[in-house]
Every structure is written in structure tokens, then in C-alpha cells.
Amino acid sequence: MSLRHAALGLLALRGEASGYDLLGIFNESLEHVWPATQSQLYTELGKLTDAELVEVVAEGGRGRKAYAVTEAGRKEFEHWLLEEPPTVNRRNDLLLRVFFLGLVPSERAQEFLRERAAASADMHERLRGVERSLVTEQGSLAVHGRLALEWGLRFSRMQSEWATWAAEQLAEAEPAPAAQVAVRQAAQPSE
Amino acid sequence: MSLRHAALGLLALRGEASGYDLLGIFNESLEHVWPATQSQLYTELGKLTDAELVEVVAEGGRGRKAYAVTEAGRKEFEHWLLEEPPTVNRRNDLLLRVFFLGLVPSERAQEFLRERAAASADMHERLRGVERSLVTEQGSLAVHGRLALEWGLRFSRMQSEWATWAAEQLAEAEPAPAAQVAVRQAAQPSE
DNA sequence: CGTTGACATGTCTGTGCTGACATGTCGAAG
DNA sequence: CTTCGACATGTCAGCACAGACATGTCAACG
Numbered sequence: 001m002s003l004r005h006a007a008l009g010l011l012a013l014r015g016e017a018s019g020y021d022l023l024g025i026f027n028e029s030l031e032h033v034w035p036a037t038q039s040q041l042y043t044e045l046g047k048l049t050d051a052e053l054v055e056v057v058a059e060g061g062r063g064r065k066a067y068a069v070t071e072a073g074r075k076e077f078e079h080w081l082l083e084e085p086p087t088v089n090r091r092n093d094l095l096l097r098v099f100f101l102g103l104v105p106s107e108r109a110q111e112f113l114r115e116r117a118a119a120s121a122d123m124h125e126r127l128r129g130v131e132r133s134l135v136t137e138q139g140s141l142a143v144h145g146r147l148a149l150e151w152g153l154r155f156s157r158m159q160s161e162w163a164t165w166a167a168e169q170l171a172e173a174e175p176a177p178a179a180q181v182a183v184r185q186a187a188q189p190s191e
Numbered sequence: 192m193s194l195r196h197a198a199l200g201l202l203a204l205r206g207e208a209s210g211y212d213l214l215g216i217f218n219e220s221l222e223h224v225w226p227a228t229q230s231q232l233y234t235e236l237g238k239l240t241d242a243e244l245v246e247v248v249a250e251g252g253r254g255r256k257a258y259a260v261t262e263a264g265r266k267e268f269e270h271w272l273l274e275e276p277p278t279v280n281r282r283n284d285l286l287l288r289v290f291f292l293g294l295v296p297s298e299r300a301q302e303f304l305r306e307r308a309a310a311s312a313d314m315h316e317r318l319r320g321v322e323r324s325l326v327t328e329q330g331s332l333a334v335h336g337r338l339a340l341e342w343g344l345r346f347s348r349m350q351s352e353w354a355t356w357a358a359e360q361l362a363e364a365e366p367a368p369a370a371q372v373a374v375r376q377a378a379q380p381s382e
Numbered sequence: 383c384g385t386t387g388a389c390a391t392g393t394c395t396g397t398g399c400t401g402a403c404a405t406g407t408c409g410a411a412g
Numbered sequence: 413c414t415t416c417g418a419c420a421t422g423t424c425a426g427c428a429c430a431g432a433c434a435t436g437t438c439a440a441c442g
């Protein structure tokens with residue numbers, strides 16, 4: 001239920017904002033961290049209002065409603081931020097595939113892993129580009145944005161290195177082509 | 192929609208299995224990679240049967256139905272495994288919190304990051320334990336299980352190091368309590 | 383013989399999320 | 413004056429998933 005807290009947090013940062021404003025921030029700053037669609041966001045703002053964690057502080061043109069966090073909202077947000085343990089992201093598409101890699105020929109599996117290594121390396125380079133374009137900015141938002149960026153840099157590097165290593169592991173474990181099978185069978189009587 | 196493919200893959204590995212059997216595997220081997228509940232799994236097996244990707248190959252006592260993948264199922268599975276690009280896991284609870292860390296005093300934020308570093312270090316140790324208990328096992332499942340384990344080891348180490356680094360960044364950026372500012376400046380010119 | 387625990391299948395409600403749809407306002411440019 | 417693009421709010425259907433509920437069989441132990 002983190003969208004709730006993301007919205008609360010953005011309102012706390014901004015002081016006040018409309019659903020439309022928040023949507024803009026979600027699509028810019030939080031796109032890679034916690035994406036949200038418009039329908040979700042407006043629904044959540046409605047619920048937050050009902051729960052009295054936010055309130056409408058102004059109504060402007062085009063039906064615009066400016067929201068701000070209430071005292072209860074601020075409290076709820078800080079509790080979430082510091083007290084509640086972050087939920088670990090359990091599902092991992094990549095590792096699920098790795099689990100099944102034994103079902104295809106080793107060469108195909110190695111190819112798959114090398115592709116993943118390349119994809120992560122690409123991601124790393126992309127983030128390096130973002131990093132370079134960020135050196136000028138200042139302020140607390142930039143400080144914490146940089147922490148998140150560094151996480152991405154380290155993660156993509158780790159994953160790229162891991163995938164390269166994994167492909168090598170498979171290459172060593174099974175030297176592959178049919179010609180070598182006989183050798184293997186002669187060398188090791190069982191399994 | 193990866194539960195579908197996880198079920199397909201497990202059936203391909205096992206040859207044939209009941210929903211109950213698969214549930215056991217999900218709760219043991221795939222718990223940290225792709226958890227599934229019983230209701231989800233039985234529902235999915237029903238859908239897979241309707242789609243003719245799996246079929247009931249035997250019925251046993253206690254209403255047991257043994258499923259096996261069909262030719263179409265095998266094809267669909269291999270397509271997913273090798274052709275479809277793994278979807279990146281976009282939502283990240285931890286980074287979302289980091290984004291908002293500027294809303295609390297720097298000391299609290301540093302505390303938060305150090306806690307995260309400790310939690311990741313714990314995770315790392317836990318996985319090292321699993322690694323040690325795995326050295327005896329053989330077979331292709333163990334080979335690919337080890338690849339996934341190594342990913343976990345590298346990930347937890349990376350995250351622990353990152354959190355430690357991030358806490359230090361904040362400590363440097365805002366040397367905090369006014370009294371100590373002078374001391375720090377005198378003691379260490381930079382970095 | 384009765385109880386317990388593993389085996390085994392299924393349904394239902396609620397929630398979070400996505401994508402599509404629906405509706406309307408306002409300012410600026412042509 | 414019309415049209416277009418940014419601003420702005422909302423609903424709805426559908427899917428994945430979690431957790432609870434419902435039902436029943438079979439083997440083993442006491």
C-alpha cells in the first residue's frame with residue numbers, strides 16, 4: 001500500500017498540490033521507483049481525503065483541487081517512513097527464468113545470460129548519463145535523488161557482472177558440443 | 192503473468208505433478224523468487240488446462256489429478272523463457288523511502304540507512320549459511336539454484352554497502368548538531 | 383474405533399494496479 | 413472564432429494476488 005504513502009510524501013514535500021501536479025511528479029521523478037497511473041492516484045486521493053490524512057485546501061479553475069497533508073497524515077507518513085520495515089520485493093522474473101535454465105541446451109542458457117549481462121550494462125551506461133546530467137543540480141531533492149541513482153548504478157553493475165559470471169559457470173560446467181559427451185561419459189561413470 | 196510460466200516450467204521439470212505437489216515446490220524452492228498461494232495455483236492450473244497448455248494425465252486417490260505439459264505448453268514455456276524480455280521489477284519500497292528522507296532530520300535518515308545496511312548484511316549472512324548447506328548437492332537443479340543464490344549474495348552485499356555509503360554521504364553533507372560543526376571542520380579539511 | 387495430520391481440491395472476497403473510456407476548462411495560436 | 417494542447421477530474425472492466433473459507437480422503441497411531 002505504498003502509493004498511499006508516496007502521495008502523502010509528495011504532498012509533504014510540496015506543501016500543496018493537485019492530483020494533476022502529483023501525477024506529473026510520479027511520471028518524472030518516481031517513474032523508476034514507484035510508478036502510478038492517473039486512475040490510481042485520483043482514487044487514492046479520494047480515499048486519503050475520506051481517511052482525513054489529506055484535505056482540500058483550495059479549489060481553482062478547471063475543477064482543480066489543491067490538497068495538503070493534515071496533521072494525522074504527517075504522522076502516518078513519518079511512521080511509515082521510519083518505523084515500518086520496507087517490504088522486500090519478492091518476485092523476480094529473472095531469477096525465475098534462471099531456475100528453469102536447465103530445461104534448455106547449455107548454449108542457449110549461456111546466450112540468455114550474456115544478453116542479460118548486456119542489458120544490465122546498457123542500463124548502467126544510461127544511468128551514468130543521468131548522473132552526468134545531474135552534476136549541476138543542488139538541494140535536498142538532488143541529494144536524495146543521487147542516493148537512489150547510486151543504488152541503480154551499483155545494482156546494474158552487480159547484475160551485469162553476475163550474469164557474465166553465471167554464463168561462465170555454465171560454460172565450465174558443461175563444455176557442451178556432442179563430441180564431448182562421449183568423453184564425459186567415459187570419464188565419469190554416473191550422474 | 193509469470194505464475195503461468197512458473198507452473199509450466201515446474202511441470203516440465205517434473206514430468207508430471209499434482210497441484211499439491213507444485214504447491215510444495217513453490218513453498219520450498221521458489222519461495223523467494225516467485226511465491227504463489229494455493230488458490231492462485233489451482234486457478235491457474237484450471238486456466239492452463241482450458242488453454243490446452245497442460246493436461247490431466249492421471250487421476251489418483253483423494254481426487255488427485257496429475258498434470259503434464261502438452262506440446263503447445265512446452266512451446267509456450269520455451270518462448271517465454273528465452274524470447275520474452277524479463278520485465279524489470281519497477282517498484283522499490285526502499286528507494287521510495289530514500290526519496291523522502293529529506294523530510295526528516297538528517298540523523299534519523301542516517302539511522303534509517305544504517306538499519307538497512309544491517310538488515311542487508313543479515314540477509315547476506317543468512318544466504319552464506321544456505322550456501323554452506325548446499326555444497327553437498329549435485330544435479331542441474333542445484334547448478335541453477337546456485338546461480339540464483341549467488342545473485343542473492345551479490346545483491347545483499349551491494350545493498351548493504353550502498354546503505355552504509357549513503358549514510359556516510361548524509362553525514363558529510365550535513366555534519367548535524369551545530370556544536371560539532373567547528374570540530375569537524377578543524378579536524379578534517381575535506382572528504 | 384476414533385482422532386490426527388498429511389494429502390488434495392476447490393471457491394470467494396477484497397485490494398492494488400493497468401489501460402481504456404468519458405468529460406470538461408482554459409489560454410494561445412492561427 | 414475555431415482549434416489545439418495542456419490542464420484537470422473522474423469511472424469502469426479486468427487481471428494478479430492474498431487470505432480465508434469450505435470440503436473431503438486416506439494412512440497411521442493410540
